[in-house]
Amino acid sequence: MQLCENLFFQKGFNFLLFTDTGQENRGGAFMAIEKTYEEINARIKKGEAVVVTAEEIIGIVAEKGVEQAAREVDVVTTGTFGTMCSSGVFLNFGHTKPRIKMNRVYLNGVPAYGGIAAVDAYLGATALPESDPENRVYPGRFLYGGGHVIEDLVAGKPVKLEATGYGTDCYPRRRIETWITLADINDAILFNPRNAYQNYSVAVNLSNRTIYTYMGVLKPNLGNASFSTSGQLSPLLNDPYYKTIGVGTRIFLGGGIGYVAWHGTQHNPCVPRGENGVPLTGAGTLALIGDLKQMKPEWLRGTSFIGYGASLAVGVGIPIPILNEEILLYTAVKDEDLYAPIQDYSSDYPNREASNLGRVSYAELRSGKITVMGREVPTTPLSSYQKAREIAEILKGWIKSGSFLLTEPVQPLPSVDSGIVLKGLEEKKNNG
Amino acid sequence: MIANKVVLRFASSLVGQPIIYHLVKEYDLVINILKADINPHQEGYVVLELSGDSENYNRGLKYLRDIGVEIEPLSGTIAWNRDRCLQCGACTSFCPVGALQLARPEMEVRFDESKCIVCKSCLDVCMARAVEVRF
Ligand code: SF4
Ligand code: SF4
Numbered sequence: 284m285q286l287c288e289n290l291f292f293q294k295g296f297n298f299l300l301f302t303d304t305g306q307e308n309r310g311g312a313f314m315a316i317e318k319t320y321e322e323i324n325a326r327i328k329k330g331e332a333v334v335v336t337a338e339e340i341i342g343i344v345a346e347k348g349v350e351q352a353a354r355e356v357d358v359v360t361t362g363t364f365g366t367m368c369s370s371g372v373f374l375n376f377g378h379t380k381p382r383i384k385m386n387r388v389y390l391n392g393v394p395a396y397g398g399i400a401a402v403d404a405y406l407g408a409t410a411l412p413e414s415d416p417e418n419r420v421y422p423g424r425f426l427y428g429g430g431h432v433i434e435d436l437v438a439g440k441p442v443k444l445e446a447t448g449y450g451t452d453c454y455p456r457r458r459i460e461t462w463i464t465l466a467d468i469n470d471a472i473l474f475n476p477r478n479a480y481q482n483y484s485v486a487v488n489l490s491n492r493t494i495y496t497y498m499g500v501l502k503p504n505l506g507n508a509s510f511s512t513s514g515q516l517s518p519l520l521n522d523p524y525y526k527t528i529g530v531g532t533r534i535f536l537g538g539g540i541g542y543v544a545w546h547g548t549q550h551n552p553c554v555p556r557g558e559n560g561v562p563l564t565g566a567g568t569l570a571l572i573g574d575l576k577q578m579k580p581e582w583l584r585g586t587s588f589i590g591y592g593a594s595l596a597v598g599v600g601i602p603i604p605i606l607n608e609e610i611l612l613y614t615a616v617k618d619e620d621l622y623a624p625i626q627d628y629s630s631d632y633p634n635r636e637a638s639n640l641g642r643v644s645y646a647e648l649r650s651g652k653i654t655v656m657g658r659e660v661p662t663t664p665l666s667s668y669q670k671a672r673e674i675a676e677i678l679k680g681w682i683k684s685g686s687f688l689l690t691e692p693v694q695p696l697p698s699v700d701s702g703i704v705l706k707g708l709e710e711k712k713n714n715g
Numbered sequence: 716m717i718a719n720k721v722v723l724r725f726a727s728s729l730v731g732q733p734i735i736y737h738l739v740k741e742y743d744l745v746i747n748i749l750k751a752d753i754n755p756h757q758e759g760y761v762v763l764e765l766s767g768d769s770e771n772y773n774r775g776l777k778y779l780r781d782i783g784v785e786i787e788p789l790s791g792t793i794a795w796n797r798d799r800c801l802q803c804g805a806c807t808s809f810c811p812v813g814a815l816q817l818a819r820p821e822m823e824v825r826f827d828e829s830k831c832i833v834c835k836s837c838l839d840v841c842m843a844r845a846v847e848v849r850f
Pocket of ligand 2: 799800801802803804805806807815824840841842843844845846
């Protein structure tokens with residue numbers, strides 16, 4: 284197994300933890316505070332848990348120091364609200380009379396994947412109606428896609444279902460056209476294979492024409508720099524080594540309750556990390572699951588990226604139990620200490636080439652301008668910091684009221700010792 | 716007699732020149748300035764109600780074009796739908812006059828219609844289609 288160099292940083296970080304708090308080395312037993320999930324949940328049930336957001340914890344640690352803050356605070360809540368393309372919903376429509384095995388399925392004209400059981404389908408956030416002009420009239424508008432259907436479903440609006448089948452002895456029907464609502468159908472399970480990216484590139488355009496990307500509109504000649512993160516409020520930036528967030532973690536998802544189902548696709552923990560343990564490029568990801576029926580349209584919103592496509596903005600909030608000082612210190616990370624790489628989206632990104640344009644901190648990005656290649660460039664945020672803060676507040680309220688208990692992961696996510704190497708897809712002439 | 720609302724945009728080199736003065740003095744146009752601003756890149760924006768007899772009006776417009784002023788008719792107003800807005804802030808880096816602005820440190824997107832020059836730069840960049848032109 285390939286061990287990552289990051290372990291070194293982890294050790295270095297523990298050392299920092301000492302000097303930061305001014306504590307003496309007590310023969311290696313520096314973990315003065317130890318709390319269990321059970322203890323924290325007992326306090327939540329009694330309505331006594333101290334819960335603060337990942338933004339509030341920064342000031343608390345600065346004021347009280349790590350040890351006292353870890354003693355006093357039980358849970359830190361995080362949040363993020365932005366477009367996450369790898370999202371979608373499994374639906375079960377119920378059986379028609381006579382029965383149909385749905386082969387092709389459309390919801391408000393948007394195709395869903397019907398290659399599973401008779402009346403099950405998966406609707407992806409970026410699916411587009413076959414009538415959509417896409418980029419034939421460039422740049423396309425992508426006004427309505429899978430993400431918008433999901434938003435309409437969650438809003439309780441009637442959605443047109445059209446499905447065809449080829450007819451079998453057990454499923455003789457060949458066609459159905461009807462209207463459904465979220466309340467009518469048996470199941471709607473939001474299952475997002477990749478959400479909540481731990482860090483992400485800053486996108487710029489070095490060419491001399493405007494380009495239209497999933498990172499938004501990028502003006503020519505370094506006209507702007509877009510970024511998509513809630514930074515110091517972002518779930519995986521507050522738990523860089525996945526010490527509390529794992530399979531089975533109960534979370535805020537789309538305004539309801541969801542769970543971490545697995546590590547997300549492209550989960551890539553073995554990337555270079557800073558001294559604080561936080562990845563310096565895109566790294567960990569989460570696969571999330573939850574019952575769409577209890578979610579809210581406010582936190583699942585269809586989005587249209589001109590020239591790129593349709594998608595879904597997803598609200599995610601994850602609680603971090605303060606089990607010890609180390610975990611607390613991770614949650615106290617500030618925008619100033621979080622760095623993102625700058626990438627050119629006119630040539631480097633599309634051609635899968637590395638960009639060497641340096642890094643910027645989230646504090647700089649959030650200030651409205653950064654410096655790239657010696658030039659001042661205005662920044663374009665794509666994910667809402669304000670809504671991320673709102674999610675962290677809502678989750679805080681749920682936990683404080685005793686209605687949301689924390690879960691201990693049933694399995695940790697692959698971390699820096701996993702040896703994971705992210706692969707590209709190579710073209711092969713034959714299968715040898 | 717012609718009367719129109721127009722948006723003038725001009726480069727930093729023209730900021731500080733008495734353009735309006737010339738329009739009044741040499742082309743005998745009646746001018747009502749609705750909005751004016753200079754953005755952080757020192758480009759000027761003026762929304763005007765411009766009226767005069769048609770010959771003067773066209774000569775006035777030609778004078779403006781000749782010195783490098785971009786002229787566009789002002790059509791419609793911009794409506795910002797607060798409920799549809801995702802509060803991402805993307806539009807604020809495209810708005811030349813700060814009508815759509817990201818208030819710091821609240822990180823809240825706000826729209827000030829009185830500053831808007833209806834340049835429509837925000838329309839395409841809004842992923843939520845929360846800004847619309849109303850006629
Ligand atoms: S149209 Fe949009 S970008 Fe242009 S000034 Fe008005 S708000 Fe700003
Ligand atoms: S781009 Fe659209 S959604 Fe984002 S802040 Fe502006 S108006 Fe709101």
